[in-house]
Amino acid sequence: MRNFVNPKERKAVSAIPARGSTLMKIRKGTSKLDVFFDAAIALLAFLVTAFTIYPIFSGEFSQNWGSIESAFLSDAVFIVENYPHVGWYPYWYGGIPFHLSYTPLLPYLVACLHFLMGWSVAHAYRVLTGIAYAATPAALYVLTKYVSRSRVAGIIASFAYALIPTFFQGLTPSHIEILTVYGEGPHTFTLPFLLLAVAVLLHNMRRPTSIRYVTTAILVAVVALTNVIALFAFALFALVALAAEIVYGRSGQAFRVFVASVLLSYGLVAFQFDPQFIQASASFGAGGGVSFVGLLSSPWLPVIFITLTLVPGGLMILRHSLGKSERTRVAFLGLVWTALFGTIVLSKQLFGLSLAPQPIRYTPELDLSAAFLIGLVTAGVAALVIRFRPEPSQSFRHLAKVGITGLVLSVLIFSSTVTLLPLSYRVTAPSTSIADVPEYRIAAWLSSHVTDERIYATGTPGFWLNAFSNVQQIRGGSEQGAVNSWWAPVGYEINTGVDPQLSVLWAKAWNVKYIVVTFPNATTAYHDYLSPDEFSGVLPLTYYYQGFGIYEVPLTQPTLVQCVSAQSAASLQPISDISDRQDLSNYVSLVNFPPIGPHATYSMPNPDEIVISVSNASTDTAILVKMTFDERWHADIGNKSVPIASIGPDFMIASPQATGNYHLVLNLQQSGGEVVGYFLTLITIVLTPILIIVTRFLPRFRKKQI
Numbered sequence: 001m002r003n004f005v006n007p008k009e010r011k012a013v014s015a016i017p018a019r020g021s022t023l024m025k026i027r028k029g030t031s032k033l034d035v036f037f038d039a040a041i042a043l044l045a046f047l048v049t050a051f052t053i054y055p056i057f058s059g060e061f062s063q064n065w066g067s068i069e070s071a072f073l074s075d076a077v078f079i080v081e082n083y084p085h086v087g088w089y090p091y092w093y094g095g096i097p098f099h100l101s102y103t104p105l106l107p108y109l110v111a112c113l114h115f116l117m118g119w120s121v122a123h124a125y126r127v128l129t130g131i132a133y134a135a136t137p138a139a140l141y142v143l144t145k146y147v148s149r150s151r152v153a154g155i156i157a158s159f160a161y162a163l164i165p166t167f168f169q170g171l172t173p174s175h176i177e178i179l180t181v182y183g184e185g186p187h188t189f190t191l192p193f194l195l196l197a198v199a200v201l202l203h204n205m206r207r208p209t210s211i212r213y214v215t216t217a218i219l220v221a222v223v224a225l226t227n228v229i230a231l232f233a234f235a236l237f238a239l240v241a242l243a244a245e246i247v248y249g250r251s252g253q254a255f256r257v258f259v260a261s262v263l264l265s266y267g268l269v270a271f272q273f274d275p276q277f278i279q280a281s282a283s284f285g286a287g288g289g290v291s292f293v294g295l296l297s298s299p300w301l302p303v304i305f306i307t308l309t310l311v312p313g314g315l316m317i318l319r320h321s322l323g324k325s326e327r328t329r330v331a332f333l334g335l336v337w338t339a340l341f342g343t344i345v346l347s348k349q350l351f352g353l354s355l356a357p358q359p360i361r362y363t364p365e366l367d368l369s370a371a372f373l374i375g376l377v378t379a380g381v382a383a384l385v386i387r388f389r390p391e392p393s394q395s396f397r398h399l400a401k402v403g404i405t406g407l408v409l410s411v412l413i414f415s416s417t418v419t420l421l422p423l424s425y426r427v428t429a430p431s432t433s434i435a436d437v438p439e440y441r442i443a444a445w446l447s448s449h450v451t452d453e454r455i456y457a458t459g460t461p462g463f464w465l466n467a468f469s470n471v472q473q474i475r476g477g478s479e480q481g482a483v484n485s486w487w488a489p490v491g492y493e494i495n496t497g498v499d500p501q502l503s504v505l506w507a508k509a510w511n512v513k514y515i516v517v518t519f520p521n522a523t524t525a526y527h528d529y530l531s532p533d534e535f536s537g538v539l540p541l542t543y544y545y546q547g548f549g550i551y552e553v554p555l556t557q558p559t560l561v562q563c564v565s566a567q568s569a570a571s572l573q574p575i576s577d578i579s580d581r582q583d584l585s586n587y588v589s590l591v592n593f594p595p596i597g598p599h600a601t602y603s604m605p606n607p608d609e610i611v612i613s614v615s616n617a618s619t620d621t622a623i624l625v626k627m628t629f630d631e632r633w634h635a636d637i638g639n640k641s642v643p644i645a646s647i648g649p650d651f652m653i654a655s656p657q658a659t660g661n662y663h664l665v666l667n668l669q670q671s672g673g674e675v676v677g678y679f680l681t682l683i684t685i686v687l688t689p690i691l692i693i694v695t696r697f698l699p700r701f702r703k704k705q706i
Helices: 007-014 022-052 069-082 105-117 121-148 151-163 175-179 185-206 210-224 228-247 251-269 275-286 292-296 301-322 326-351 359-388 394-419 421-428 438-449 460-468 487-496 500-509 566-571 581-592 672-705
Strands: 454-456 512-518 541-545 548-552 561-565 599-606 609-617 621-628 633-637 640-642 644-647 651-654 660-668
Touching: 022 121, 022 151, 069 105, 069 121, 069 185, 069 460, 105 121, 105 185, 121 151, 121 175, 121 185, 121 326, 121 359, 151 359, 151 394, 175 185, 175 359, 175 421, 185 210, 185 228, 185 251, 185 359, 210 228, 210 251, 210 672, 228 251, 228 326, 228 359, 251 672, 275 672, 326 359, 359 394, 394 421, 438 460, 438 512, 438 541, 438 548, 460 512, 487 500, 500 512, 500 581, 561 566, 561 581, 561 599, 561 609, 566 621, 609 621, 633 644, 651 660
Parallel strands: 454 512
Antiparallel strands: 512 548, 541 548, 561 621, 599 609, 609 660, 621 651, 633 640, 633 660, 644 651
């Protein structure tokens, strides 16, 4: 056969190294060396960041008693004390389904670390959140290096985030304050996983493989199971990445990868994200963002509509102005990410406009986007310097990159000694002792004076109550999890009402024995009482400490479970509103004057089971359980099911219509939505490995057969 290859081309082809040749081995070695350098830089970024927050790795509790981390510690303590019976959380809002409280991953990891290492729950929480915070710049390096193909950009981006508390000083809180002062440990814990998920998703959009699908889904699942705010932030990052791929010409493949990744990710988290949890999370987020119903009546609706209309055109204009190169694609990502999160955060700070749920919480994402952009700009400057010299040598290229990188790093390090370290060491320092802290003292006193009763507390005493004790309260640390609709109106009435007698009546209805009041001199940032002296002369003040007072409410039947007349209960009219004194009084009278003869005692082997022993019952005997009514609860006497109804402030009542002595057992069961969610997750976990095997190995098998 005649050879039609040009002699010059033949020479060029012969110069290509054969597989296994020395040159090919050198190239493979260089690739491994690059991986080593990247790993070393990421590790250095982790260590530097860990040094800036090293106090967080010691001690137990922070000094920031106004932070929301108390809620996550309460969840972890509950898991440690009750696992595997963690279906019902009895301490908040009259009782809530525990899976509605918060996303579960971080509290469970804290509990695991507690059992494995023997650390206290509080110390384990500090260590885990500190490690994740330190890992965030390392993950940012990975994302920036992958997207920009520039080690300079990755180094500057990672160290800029690690060493600058925030790029919008005076306008936004620093990302270290989001972790400590605000207590957003679950949010900041997700950031390294969020950044890696964006990197793998982008890689998969360009070169899809089954392994990258699974890796993306696992990383997204970690984010979703840790914090809903971070999940929303990831969605924004991912949508911008998808937009970049679409406007730069990979629309079909990118969209298919995006949709498939979303479906696979949801399959992994469906056991947690059932319809009730999604609805609860959305309703809570709407309080700090824009709900759909509120959006329709918002005066900003025309502005939002015009913005959404112009966004696609604006992206195309931006793409046209930047050009079509890979470098401009990266600039597109940095500009849009920064503009998007900047708009969310700064619109709230400057104009009070909430464009997303809890907008101030997106400060870390804004700082990450800004650091990413700063890294790109630095790499661009280095490239310009190199271009100024005609035909620059390889040594000059390296010298220019090292010099500019070193110069910027020197500025960052100097700046951190002034802006970051004093702030970081102060806010991450542990509390030296909690013995005299009001939140701890109040919890300890209440724990020794309360059995079945509840208490009403607001502000920091309510936040930290269940991190230190198992006292039940009307309020709690997870509003989205509350299924009892009365807690918020009752809390508002006690805090701001002008009729203390009505507040006391509601307290009796809720089986509240103590009301914790914050006086003006209390050491807390939350002074919720409109008239702190409203109970003076109405209730006895039984405890006082550093501006916190505890008033005692007289209760005639303070037990959690008691017998009442079924006929009288059936004749009660539902309480219509917070000021419905007549129907409220009728319910309180039912509780205060139980029928003579029947008697009930109870035990709770675990939070998901209540065993009630009833003696001398008649057909008119009903069992009142002063805990939130929820359809998950089922009651039985032997093999006979007993219906449970709602009564009074959404409590439970059962009418067995049985006589004599018997045992009524209440068991918590999973809802239909939870069962479906677990089934979807199980199917996803089982089918995913099978699909990977089929897609990776079956085609090869067929080729061999052919």
